Amino acid sequence: MENRSFYNEILTEHNVRPEFKHDMEDADIVLEGVNPSCGDDIFLKLKTDGDTIVDGAFVGDGCAISQASADIMLGMVIGRKKEEALEMGKIFMKMIKGEASEEEIDSLEEASALRDIAHMPARVKCAVLGWRTLKEALLGEDADDDEDDEDW
Numbered sequence: 409m410e411n412r413s414f415y416n417e418i419l420t421e422h423n424v425r426p427e428f429k430h431d432m433e434d435a436d437i438v439l440e441g442v443n444p445s446c447g448d449d450i451f452l453k454l455k456t457d458g459d460t461i462v463d464g465a466f467v468g469d470g471c472a473i474s475q476a477s478a479d480i481m482l483g484m485v486i487g488r489k490k491e492e493a494l495e496m497g498k499i500f501m502k503m504i505k506g507e508a509s510e511e512e513i514d515s516l517e518e519a520s521a522l523r524d525i526a527h528m529p530a531r532v533k534c535a536v537l538g539w540r541t542l543k544e545a546l547l548g549e550d551a552d553d554d555e556d557d558e559d560w
């Protein structure tokens with residue numbers, strides 16, 4: 409795939425110079441997301457105002473894919489309505505499962521750099537950790553935390 413090195417550059421850039429990996433003292437939602445199969449462990453921090461995600465950050469440790477994915481995700485969802493963020497998460501999950509259309513993948517902006525994960529089953533949980541944690545943070549008790557949840 410000719411774009412492979414371009415995608416790798418995006419992921420590397422988000423690892424070396426993450427924009428949102430820092431503490432956030434006044435977050436009103438803080439949630440830990442763990443992927444035991446790889447050892448990824450993040451704390452997602454969100455500041456919300458009604459239905460809008462006004463700011464966000466994360467701290468923690470993990471592999472390059474989990475950290476880059478969380479950083480890219482925050483860049484996409486900050487400033488959006490919660491339901492728009494959840495919709496993006498749904499499309500992201502579709503892409504990771506190899507079920508998204510080219511148009512849907514394009515709509516994911518930088519997160520489309522993770523499209524190849526569809527061919528790397530062992531890394532799927534790394535790529536979706538940030539998004540899963542976001543969904544749980546936004547929906548709270550209503551989020552289905554079933555690992556095999558087909559909806560995501």
Ligand code: ZN
Nearest residue numbers: 446448471534
């Ligand atoms: Zn990982």
